[in-house]
Amino acid sequence: MADPRRRRLRYAYGPYAGGPDPLAPPFDIRSAMDQIGRDVMEGSSPRQALQELLRRGLDGRRGLDDLTRQVWERRRTLQRDNRLDGTLQEVRELLQRALDAERQSLGNENSDDARFREMQLDALPNDTGGAVRELNEYDWRSAEARQAYEDIRDLLGREMLDQRFQGMKQAMENATPEDVERIHEMMSDLNDLLEHHAAGQDTTDEFREFMQKHGDFFPENPQNTDELADLLAQRAAAAQRMLNSMSAEQRAELMELAQQAFGDPRLAQQMARLDSMLQAMRPGEDWEGSGRFRGENPMGMGKATRALEELGQLDSLAEQLSQSYPGARLDDIDLDALTEMLGEQAGVDARTLSQLERELQRQGLFERAADGSLLLSPKALRRLGQSILRDVAEQLSGRSGQRDTHRAGAAGDATGATRPWAFGDTEAWSVPRTLLNAQLRRAAGDPRALDVSDVEIVETEQRTRAAVALLVDTSWSMVAEGRWVPMKRTALALHQLISTRFRGDALQLVTFGRHAQSVELGELVGLEGAYAQGTNLHHALLLAGQHLRKNSDATPVVLVVTDGEPTAHLEPDGEAYFDYPPSPYTLRATIGELDKLASLKAAFTFFVLGDDPRLAVFMDDVAKRVGGRVVNPTLDGLGAEVVADYLKRRS
Known part of the structure; x- marks a missing residue:
């Protein structure tokens, strides 16, 4: 017989709710680093590249731009489809119903009193508020008319409460005099509480007593007087913005009608007292703003106030998503409000972007320079190099998806x-x-x-050791012809290959425009294109010679990437001499330096970009002179050609 205790066991399976999922895969930032690296290589700063990534989005997730666009679209839809005079329109309809029913009832009477009453109705003010006020003391003959007029008072009271207290419009349907009196009592106690708090008194006990007595009016359950004031001020400011959005005539008419709420002016008086106090306590709320509503759907006072409150939330979300203020972070975005306004997917997309930003910072992919700017860290450069080298390897293998093979060590x-x-x-x-x-x-x-x-x-x-000098042209033509990023990708791929697979080799990166300089990988990746005339291959070869002589025990390899003839050389005083077409002095100086490197038994490869016939002839002649070779790669194939040539030279 089965143990009865076993039958009582129950198991429930569901999503993990104890914090971050311990079995979730690590956040994949490779795609993000590829995009950031591409933008940096195109001339953006790392900070700009990160911001651009967050604006664009990643891997099918919407970015900040798309979320902001959705915020503004919701804002436009809200204003385009609705208008604010719903309460006024409903009051006009109820008033017309009351007058029609009363006139019909009077028309059935044949008396001087009936004629006098008809004259009273004909003499009513043209504006709705004035007409409702004048009828306050009128003795209705028609029961239907009397009910319609009472509905006006009831509607105005419920709408005014709905502006400030959640769910009050429905709760006060068919309100009794006792219900109305309780509202007046709550409003009076509320104003007293806020008045004492504004005067600096300790209202802890008074707040607790107020919530015990009137807490059912506040389903948001504020925990202290400040929270209560914040809640009320936000709604009061939205109500004021609703009034500001109306025409002067509509505003005056509505203020007149407010005096008739529940047939008692005390509610309007208490509301005015509350608004005055909240404006003094919370001046930072938007009390002056407005919104233009031009649609066909009329909204009551409560709904219109919530629409203005929603506009305020949308404006706040738009500012958070813009990230344009000092110290902005994605953690500033109110994800709950975003989800409420735009749906669950918007919240998921924003949360993913925030996780991405935190993960990039956590993994140390950026470092701060002395001037406070962001730089790609060595770790980020390695990740970027891995990605580019993987692409190059796929090109060399002729098939995608090849498994990445790690060969360890420089042992031999x-x-x-x-x-x-x-x-x-x-x-x-x-x-x-x-x-x-x-x-x-x-x-x-x-x-x-x-x-x-x-x-x-x-x-x-013992494995053969190589000393490699990669000379890359950084003249303006490289930028103008779209060769800037392929050049940088090539340098990254070669650097990654040597630093991970051939650690004994010595790589020197040299850039040459009007002048040449030896650069670190991070400097080259972040190098911005600048308009400067000159292709000073002579200066670059001088720096390459220094590197090769410093590593005289290694096999010398010189790789040159250029798209133009040498048009500048270095004078003895250190100044660059430029001339176009190339000066004989420049050509003589360049070839002389090539001869010096050839005497060191350096292996040369010239990667010629573009289809300049003069450059092709010059490079062919130079290659024959120094026993090198010329490669004319496509931009997409530049990295693969340079890496393949390096591997061939080593072997």
Whole structure:
């Protein structure tokens, strides 16, 4: 028989609710870094690139621009489809119904009193507010007319309460005199509480007593007087903006009608007292704003006030999404309000962007320079280089999706032989020889599964070391012809390859425009294009020579990426001399430096961009002179050609 305790066990399965999902995959920022890196290489600062990424969005998620556009579209729709005079229109309809019913009733009477009453009705003011006021003391003959007039008073009271207190319009339907009296009592106590608080008195106990007595009017459940004032001020400011949005005639008419709420002017008086106090207590609320509503859907006072409150929230969200104020962060965005206004997906998209921003900061992909600006960190450059090198590898392999293979170390190249392991050896194990030794030992009677004496390692010979100088043209033509980013991607790919696979090699990056300079990878990635005439290959070769001589024990390799003939050279005084077409002096100085590097047995490859026939002839002649070769790659294939050439030179 089954244990009855087992039958009582119940299991419930659902989403993890104890904080961040411990089984969630780590946040993938590779795509984000690719986009940031591309923008930085095109000349944006890292901060601008990050902001642009957040504006555009990532991997199908909407960015800040799309969310802002949706906010403004909702704002336009709200104003385009609605108008604010719904209460006035409803009051006019009820008044007309009351007058029609009364005139019909009087028309059935044949008396002087009936004729006198008809004259009274004919003499009513043209404006609705004045007519309702004049009829306050009128003795209605028609029951239907009397009910319609009472409905006007009831409607005005409920609409005024609906402006300030959530759900009051429905709660006060068919209100009794006792209900109305309770409202007056609540309003009086509320004004007294706020007045005492504004005077600096401690209202803790008074607030608690107020909430015990009138808490059902405040489903938001404020916890203290300040929270209560904040809640009321936000709605009161929206009500004032609603009045500001009306015409002067509509505003005057509505203020006149407010005196007739529930047939008692005390509610309007208490509301005026409340508004005056809230404006003094919360001057930072928008009491002066307005909104233009031009649609066909009439809204009552309460609904119109909520529409103005919604406009205020949308304006606040638009400011948060713009991130244009000092110290702006995505954590500033009110995700609850965004979800309420634009739907669940908008909240998810904004939360994803916020997570992305935090993750980029957490993983240390940016660092702050001395001047306070953001820079890509070495870690970010490595990630970017990995991505670009992966693309280059796919081009070289001729097929996408090739598995990334990590070959460790600079120990050397395998000879094919093995030898027993000795203390201090770092070479890779020869797994087949190690397992074979273990099996032979066990066959001889030794029960141990594996012993250190079984281990054999792969013998290696010293790997050839290379000194590589990558000279990249940074003249204005590289920017103008769209060659700027491919040049940077090429440098990143080569740097990543050497720093991870051939750590013994020495790479020097040299840029050359009017002058040349040796640069670090981060400087090259963030380098902005500048209009400066001159292609000073001579100066670049001088710097390359210094690098090769500094690493004289390594195989010298010189890789040149350019799209123009040498048009500048360095004078003995350090000034650059420029002339176009190229001066004979410039050509002579450039070729002389090439000859010096050739004497060091440097291997040259010239990557010629574009289809300039003069440049092609010059580079062909130079390559023949120094025993190098010329490659004319496409922009998309530049990185693959440079990496392939480097690998070929090494081997």
